[in-house]
Amino acid sequence: xxxxxxxxxxxxxxxxxxxxxxxxxxxxxxxxxxxxxxxxxxxxxxxxxxxxxxxxxxxxxxxxxxxxxxxxxxxxxxxxxxxxxxxxxxxxxxxxxxxxxxxxxxxxxxxxxxxxxxxxxxxxxxxxxxxxxxxxxxxxxxxxxxxxxxxxxx
Amino acid sequence: xxxxxxxxxxxxxxxxxxxxxxxxxxxxxxxxxxxxxxxxxxxxxxxxxxxxxxxxxxxxxxxxxxxxxxxxxxxxxxxxxxxxxxxxxxxxxxxxxxxxxxxxxxxxxxxxxxxxxxxxxxxxxxxxxxxxxxxxxxxxxxxxxxxxxxxxxxxxxxxxxxxxxxxxxxxxxxxxxxxxxxxxxxxxxxxxxxxxxxxxxxxxxxxxxxxxxxxxxxxxxxxxxxxxxxxxxxxxxxxxxxxxxxxxxxxxxxxxxxxxxxxxxxxxxxxxxxxxxxxxxxxxxxxxxxxxxxxxxxxxxxxxxxxxxxxxxxxxxxxxxxxxxxxxxxxxxxxxxxxxxxxxxxxxxxxxxxxxxxxxxxxxxxxxxxxxxxxxxxxxxxxxxxxxxxxxxxxxxxxxxxxxxxxxxxxxxxxxxxxxxxxxxxxxxxxxxxxxxxxxxxxxxxxxxxxxxxxxxxxxxxxxxxxxxxxxxxxxxxxxxxxxxxxxxxxxxxxxxxxxx
Numbered sequence: 213x214x215x216x217x218x219x220x221x222x223x224x225x226x227x228x229x230x231x232x233x234x235x236x237x238x239x240x241x242x243x244x245x246x247x248x249x250x251x252x253x254x255x256x257x258x259x260x261x262x263x264x265x266x267x268x269x270x271x272x273x274x275x276x277x278x279x280x281x282x283x284x285x286x287x288x289x290x291x292x293x294x295x296x297x298x299x300x301x302x303x304x305x306x307x308x309x310x311x312x313x314x315x316x317x318x319x320x321x322x323x324x325x326x327x328x329x330x331x332x333x334x335x336x337x338x339x340x341x342x343x344x345x346x347x348x349x350x351x352x353x354x355x356x357x358x359x360x361x362x363x364x365x366x
Numbered sequence: 367x368x369x370x371x372x373x374x375x376x377x378x379x380x381x382x383x384x385x386x387x388x389x390x391x392x393x394x395x396x397x398x399x400x401x402x403x404x405x406x407x408x409x410x411x412x413x414x415x416x417x418x419x420x421x422x423x424x425x426x427x428x429x430x431x432x433x434x435x436x437x438x439x440x441x442x443x444x445x446x447x448x449x450x451x452x453x454x455x456x457x458x459x460x461x462x463x464x465x466x467x468x469x470x471x472x473x474x475x476x477x478x479x480x481x482x483x484x485x486x487x488x489x490x491x492x493x494x495x496x497x498x499x500x501x502x503x504x505x506x507x508x509x510x511x512x513x514x515x516x517x518x519x520x521x522x523x524x525x526x527x528x529x530x531x532x533x534x535x536x537x538x539x540x541x542x543x544x545x546x547x548x549x550x551x552x553x554x555x556x557x558x559x560x561x562x563x564x565x566x567x568x569x570x571x572x573x574x575x576x577x578x579x580x581x582x583x584x585x586x587x588x589x590x591x592x593x594x595x596x597x598x599x600x601x602x603x604x605x606x607x608x609x610x611x612x613x614x615x616x617x618x619x620x621x622x623x624x625x626x627x628x629x630x631x632x633x634x635x636x637x638x639x640x641x642x643x644x645x646x647x648x649x650x651x652x653x654x655x656x657x658x659x660x661x662x663x664x665x666x667x668x669x670x671x672x673x674x675x676x677x678x679x680x681x682x683x684x685x686x687x688x689x690x691x692x693x694x695x696x697x698x699x700x701x702x703x704x705x706x707x708x709x710x711x712x713x714x715x716x717x718x719x720x721x722x723x724x725x726x727x728x729x730x731x732x733x734x735x736x737x738x739x740x741x742x743x744x745x746x747x748x749x750x751x752x753x754x755x756x757x758x759x760x761x762x763x764x765x766x767x768x769x770x771x772x773x774x775x776x777x778x779x780x781x782x783x784x785x786x787x788x789x790x791x792x793x794x795x796x797x798x799x800x801x802x803x804x805x806x807x808x809x810x811x812x813x814x815x816x817x818x819x820x821x822x823x824x825x826x827x828x829x830x831x832x833x834x835x836x837x838x839x840x841x842x843x844x845x846x847x848x849x850x851x852x853x854x855x856x857x858x859x860x861x862x863x864x865x866x867x
Contacts, residue, residue, distance in 0.1 A: 221795045228791070229537055236544055236559070243556060249825030251817045253551035253558055260543045267537045274533070283794055287590025291790055294586050294762070295783050301766045302779035317766060318759040324589050325755035334756065341760055345767060353417065355771045 219280025226271030233264030290324040297321035309361035310350060314342050372722050373495065379723025380730055385428050388421065389727050392429035393734045396436020401444050401746045402757055406456075407437040408693045408800075409584065412576040413761070415701060416768040423705040424720045428727040430701055431681075434694060435731050438677050439483060439739060442670055443746050446475045458641040458673070462658065462665030473605040475666050476743060478615055480736050481607075482671035486623040487732030490678035493627045494685075494725050498714070502686040505711035510819035511829050515839040517808045517815070520689045522843040523632065524804050526850045534797040542805025545570055546813075553817060565777045572700040572807060574769055576693070578782040579799040581765045583789020585758045605740055611663055618648050618668035626672030630679030632691065640676030641669040678728055685721060686711055689808070693800045696807045 217223045237258055246252025297320035304313040318338050322328050349355045358365075379385060395417075399410045414433050418426035441456035446463035459479065466475040508516070525535040548559045549569025560566035607615070625647060626640035648668040649658045658665050681698075683689045688709035690696035702709045707717065714721045739746070769778045792799050823829035831837045 224791075225534060225537065225795050225797060228795075229540075232541065232544060239559060243551075243558060244554070247825060248827070249820055249823070251553075251820065253554045253556040256813050256816070257544070257547050257558060260540055260547070264537070264540045264544065267533065267540065270533065271537075285590065286794065287586060287790075290586050290589035291787070294582060294589070295786055297759075298582065298762060298766060298779060298783050298786065301763075302776045302783075305766075305770065305776060305779075313766075314763055317763055321759045321762050322755065324586075325758075327753070327755045337756060338759075341763060345763060349767050349771070353420065353771075355767060356774050357767070357770065 217275050219275045219278045220283050221280050222271045222278065223275035224283070226268045226275055228268075229264045229271060230268030233261040233266075233268060236261030236264065293324035294321050297324075304361070305357055307361045307363050309364065310346060310357045310359050311342055312361070313357075314338075314345060369495070369499075372499075372718065373726065375719055376722030376726035379424060379719045380428065380726040385425050385723065385727060386730070388425050388429040389432045389731050390734055390738075392432025393436040393731050393738060396433035396438075397440040397443075397735070397739065397742075397746065398436075398749060400437030400440025401749050402440075402752075402761075403444050403448065403750065403754065405437075405584075405761070406441060406580075407434055408576060408697065409580045409761075410437040411694060411697050412573055412581060413764050413768055415573055415697065416771045418701065419704065419771070423702075423707055423717075424723050426701065426705060427698070427720065427724050428731075430698060431724060431728055432731045432734075434677065434698075435483075435487070435674070435728075435735055438674065439480070439735050440746065442479050442483075442673075443476060443739070443743070444750055446479065446666070447472055447747060448750055456641075456673075458645045458669040459666065461645065462660075462662050465659065465661035466663065466666060469661050471604075471661065473743075474607050474611060474663070477605045477607055477740060478611070478663055478666050479670040480739055482615065482619045482622065482667045483674040484732050484736040485619050486626060486671035486675040487678060487735075488729060489623045490627050490630070490675040491725060491729040491732075493675075493679055494682055494728070497631070498682050498686050498721075498725075501682065502711040502714045505687050508711070508835065509833070510815040510822065511833050511836040512839070514812055514815040514819055515830055515836040515843075516687060516689060517812050519839045519843040519846075520683070520691065521801070521805060521808060522846050524692070524801055526846055531796065532850060534795075535801050538792070538797055538799065538802040539805040542802035543809040543812075545575065545802070546806045546809030552810075552814060563777075565773070565775060569810070570781070570806075571772055571778065572696070572803065573772055574778050574782050575785050575806060576697060576803060577765050577769055578785020579789030579792065579803070580693075581761065582782065582786025583793055583799070585761065586786065586790045587793045588754065588758070605743075607663070614654070614663055615667035618652070618664040619671045621648065621651070622668035622671035623675045626675030627679045629672070630676030630691075631682050641673040644672035645669045674732070681724075681728070684709065685713060685724070688713075688811075690804060693803050696804050699807055 240254045240257040240261060243254030243257065244252035245254045245258065297317045300320055301313045301317040304316055315338065318341065346359055350357055350359060380389070395414055396410060399405055399413065400407065411430060411433055415430070418429050421429065442459045442463070445456040445459035446467055449460050449464040463475045463479070466472065521539055525532060525539065546569070548566055550556070550567055551558055557567060622644045625644050629640040629643060645665060645668065648664050649655065652658065652662065652664050654662055654664060680691045680695055683691050684695040684698055688699065690699050699709050707713060707720070765782070766779055769782050770776060772778055789799055819829055820827070830840060
């Protein structure tokens, strides 16, 4: 009987532990290991990553032995759009300025909701948010984000 | 009496106009954001933390503490009015609180929660005043080995209370340690896991991890299960509990306060455990057992008091030992480190005005909550009824600006994206991110203590067992672990968390 994965959550957690631990151990080879009384910078990272790999193996065994619930539907659209909106903010905030960055963040992330529709009320709300952030964070608290970025000011 | 001198110093610090103003602002903002469905205290504090960076250390901690109670109380308000708990400790409030609201007694439920919280807050403040100084005195005797073992105990205790699989709670701790390695190694000055990126030289910032896994991760998860959520906030007519109500809530409030205060001190304890434990205790003790689950006022009074008492007393291990017992306290420790204060027993002796000012301001903050919340409840109801799809873009905006302001660098925002992704993955795979955050904060300290202890003992690990305090702490940790592994307790633990789901 070939092993079948009956606990998918365990399986993926196992892979995650193995990947993190494996990468961590490989990189830690470049750090001096030292001895127990004089630990080098590589001592504990190797230990922790070794344990992570061990946990990975245990999880994989559990994935075959135990029966677990399915992972369930993955929210690809919100996942992608929310992360993309934050990326857009990071990329635009200095170059295009805070005003445009917030508008991009709000529009892209809002599209992740299944109740996203274009409405004037929501647009007005977005402009209030832009004004609020400009006044409180930039003017009031002195966060060094340009309202209008380098693209426009040259 | 030294105690009175200390308290006087506390009042002197807490009652300055600036500190009062920031305490008020903290409570107000904390409640305003805490009432928003789906935002718990951790996300609220992480989001508002950057606001406190420019403040003096005392003021910033006072404001953060205010945000914490505010968020906690705001969460209960939402739980009572619309049956949507913002975080796990508010789940209990939905059981009877929402039932009361459905019977037109929403106002009374809210007032009961506020009064219970205030009484609990007052008593818990006294508990802190009485117990924190002796505990800090003991902690001053601690050496590297004792600290290491204490942190081990703290982490084990936090696992015991984590949801779901024990294995993955451990796994998340390891991941937290791993993330803690990133940056410059204190002893050798060597860069670890920084991939030559200068921004990683000082290590990862815990705010980025907290906002990514708790903020972004939660938003994505909420959107995945988004339903048309008609928020029908119950009408609030009458706020004042009747004389009969008062008679019924006195004992539950006191019982809740004492159990909550005790559970809050334990490492790994805090508001959630306190609320759950008290609710089940009250259900057994109450003469109105049949009403539980159908709007028993005791079912609101006791857990609300316990959760506030637990929230307060969980400051004790944080302030005296420098050990966070839950993610909120981990954030507080992070905030202290940002302010240049090393949390631990020396805070009380070296920064007495900060220590006592914070404690007194806890009581003042609770008073403000009581005065503020009942009149403003109309505003909170309006805030609650804002649909989620209008809300989360605003939350994201605050997260982005907040993370940027940590180092005035967009690099941190990119990092937050990675942790947001990881936060969602962990959630989907049934692994709780809270132990990871604790381990991330404790990891670098533990590495320091471990190395120092082993350096002194010439590499002999027996030092951890044969030092009496350290040995005792480790024994407690092992016992805790064995208890969870015992089948009977394992089962009831599963049941306790199922009740919540």
